[in-house]
Amino acid sequence: MSAKIIDGKEVARSIHEEVRKEAEKLRSRGIIPGLATVLVGDDPASRSYVKAKRKACEEDGIQSFHHPLPAETSQKELLTLITQLGEDPKVHGILVQLPLPAHIEENAVIRAIPPHKDVDGFHPENLGRLGLKGEEALFAPCTPAGVLELLMRAEVPVSGARAVVLGRSKIVGLPAALLLLRNDATVTICHSRTKDLPAVTKEADILIAAIGRANFVTAEMVKPGAAVIDVGVNRVEDSRKKRGYRLVGDCDFEAVAEVAGCLTPVPGGVGPMTIAMLMKNTLRAAERASPQSFDPRNHL
Amino acid sequence: MSAKIIDGKEVARSIHEEVRKEAEKLRSRGIIPGLATVLVGDDPASRSYVKAKRKACEEDGIQSFHHPLPAETSQKELLTLITQLGEDPKVHGILVQLPLPAHIEENAVIRAIPPHKDVDGFHPENLGRLGLKGEEALFAPCTPAGVLELLMRAEVPVSGARAVVLGRSKIVGLPAALLLLRNDATVTICHSRTKDLPAVTKEADILIAAIGRANFVTAEMVKPGAAVIDVGVNRVEDSRKKRGYRLVGDCDFEAVAEVAGCLTPVPGGVGPMTIAMLMKNTLRAAERASPQSFDPRNHL
Numbered sequence: 001m002s003a004k005i006i007d008g009k010e011v012a013r014s015i016h017e018e019v020r021k022e023a024e025k026l027r028s029r030g031i032i033p034g035l036a037t038v039l040v041g042d043d044p045a046s047r048s049y050v051k052a053k054r055k056a057c058e059e060d061g062i063q064s065f066h067h068p069l070p071a072e073t074s075q076k077e078l079l080t081l082i083t084q085l086g087e088d089p090k091v092h093g094i095l096v097q098l099p100l101p102a103h104i105e106e107n108a109v110i111r112a113i114p115p116h117k118d119v120d121g122f123h124p125e126n127l128g129r130l131g132l133k134g135e136e137a138l139f140a141p142c143t144p145a146g147v148l149e150l151l152m153r154a155e156v157p158v159s160g161a162r163a164v165v166l167g168r169s170k171i172v173g174l175p176a177a178l179l180l181l182r183n184d185a186t187v188t189i190c191h192s193r194t195k196d197l198p199a200v201t202k203e204a205d206i207l208i209a210a211i212g213r214a215n216f217v218t219a220e221m222v223k224p225g226a227a228v229i230d231v232g233v234n235r236v237e238d239s240r241k242k243r244g245y246r247l248v249g250d251c252d253f254e255a256v257a258e259v260a261g262c263l264t265p266v267p268g269g270v271g272p273m274t275i276a277m278l279m280k281n282t283l284r285a286a287e288r289a290s291p292q293s294f295d296p297r298n299h300l
Numbered sequence: 301m302s303a304k305i306i307d308g309k310e311v312a313r314s315i316h317e318e319v320r321k322e323a324e325k326l327r328s329r330g331i332i333p334g335l336a337t338v339l340v341g342d343d344p345a346s347r348s349y350v351k352a353k354r355k356a357c358e359e360d361g362i363q364s365f366h367h368p369l370p371a372e373t374s375q376k377e378l379l380t381l382i383t384q385l386g387e388d389p390k391v392h393g394i395l396v397q398l399p400l401p402a403h404i405e406e407n408a409v410i411r412a413i414p415p416h417k418d419v420d421g422f423h424p425e426n427l428g429r430l431g432l433k434g435e436e437a438l439f440a441p442c443t444p445a446g447v448l449e450l451l452m453r454a455e456v457p458v459s460g461a462r463a464v465v466l467g468r469s470k471i472v473g474l475p476a477a478l479l480l481l482r483n484d485a486t487v488t489i490c491h492s493r494t495k496d497l498p499a500v501t502k503e504a505d506i507l508i509a510a511i512g513r514a515n516f517v518t519a520e521m522v523k524p525g526a527a528v529i530d531v532g533v534n535r536v537e538d539s540r541k542k543r544g545y546r547l548v549g550d551c552d553f554e555a556v557a558e559v560a561g562c563l564t565p566v567p568g569g570v571g572p573m574t575i576a577m578l579m580k581n582t583l584r585a586a587e588r589a590s591p592q593s594f595d596p597r598n599h600l
Contacts, residue, residue: 107435124435128428131478132470135407135424160493162500168481170432178431181468181489186500188488189481193460200462200486 003228003260006154008146012272015149016060019279023061026286033286034063035119035278036085038096040078040104041071046097053095056275062282065091075104079112086114092285093119095278116288119281121145121175130178137182138288139281144176146273147208147229148183154262156206156227159184164204166190166197166217166250172210172231180206197221209250217251225261231270303528303560306454308446312572315449316360319579323361326586333586334363335419335578336385338396340378340404341371346397353395356575362582365391375404379412386414392585393419395578416588419581421445421475430478437482438588439581444476446573447508447529448483454562456506456527459484464504466490466497466517466550472510472531480506497521509550517551525561531570 023033035057039050050066057064067081078100085091094117100106110118115125121141129137140148151158163185167173173189181187190200201207201221207228209217214234222228232250249266257263264270323333335357339350350366357364367381378400385391394417400406410418415425421441429437440448451458463485467473473489481487490500501507501521507528509517514534522528532550549566557563564570 124428124432125425127431128424131427131474132424160495174431184493186488186490186494190486193484194486195460
């Protein structure tokens, strides 16, 4: 293995530490950063994600306001709650755990979150602002923000680099591309309709794999020395494991590690960054809500 | 010359004709499509653009409401007018001619236009929606929408094609990239920080030149057979012309025409499309404002 392995857990830990210190400063000025978490239904995965987010809040000095709602909640009831949270000065960030039950229109719910409390960064206005270099961006979605943070802390040069993003989802691929562009990379976005994909990915100095297919990126698809960030989290059967599966990324880790300059593992790469960036976004929202604490670092 | 020359004037003419027919249908149902034009100050170029837009309105059966304001107009006064226009049911589209005087913050003005009346497509929310394949996009900015329309009507295959966009401005480059992505192209965005640009542009099946530098794209930068859309409008000195200059695009036209499969001229390519798409966007806004006329073609 030649690639440097980027330790996402370690980077996430230091971000939580930074958030904790900043949250303490805010508290000493009487501002308690607050995150509302909204969970509709009782999907076990969603429940455990929300639990992890609330635990991080507690550890980082952020107050969490939890709103568990039954699966039958109507869209109207959910929108009413979001309006209330939007008006509540104690709530600086609003997180609605996705996916929502099928009878609720996800986009309508996301659009109802006031952009300045949209710590998930999914509101179209926040996505649009992300694309506009001259425009202040409020929040970048947590996972792509974590990707950029990993690149920055691993000292991977982004400006002028050729970056290829595999996948164009609204929660990872597209905002990752916009963030890389904002940081002056030459960005290519690939997807299921891309022809001769290996030729395209091989141009990348920075390759972001976010397609959700186990071991999809092979060594042949990677330019020697490239920085590879693996956003995929896929289950593959593994009878040696108690639960019957193990988690792997979108990259064939062992093989890609022979070629890449640096690489994130799965688990332990991008994963831990998502919650860390959510905490950071919530802190930013709280700081922005009290103008006297203006800090240029609040701007992406 | 081997490239087919795409006649933007002709395509624009047929779009105006389509708008005219649709506007007539709306009028027969008592709906008069209306566009408010706002011009602050007396910059001669801006004045002539607004004049051309109002003339197109008249020809296409769209009512125009012109609001010429003195250069000293305060930002607050302008925002008040925009709020009024936002509430006026006769006004379906609001166009604020840019650039604005330096004492007015352009982004604040653009954000004040209700997204459903933002026929220029510059509101961050509309830009964000453009990037979201699942999300209904309200308006695409007129010039990139014109670029796509030219590609479609010239029967250039977009899905799966490699598209390279030269330039990342919010009015052309970035939205053009999002529109191409929405139409399943593999999209690369280049800009001033891109390294080895000719190698990148030469990968393009579709090359969009939008950097504003006269004759910048040479034959060596173009893949043989590529579709090249030249968005640039640049003045170069020409003593043979009465006014002392002539207009050229971002491409070295004669040379690129030897290599490209098809190519737009300057003038007479993308230029005439911008106003045609503004009319189409205004018509769409009027149709959307009267739900009984729902037409799936209103969706991008």
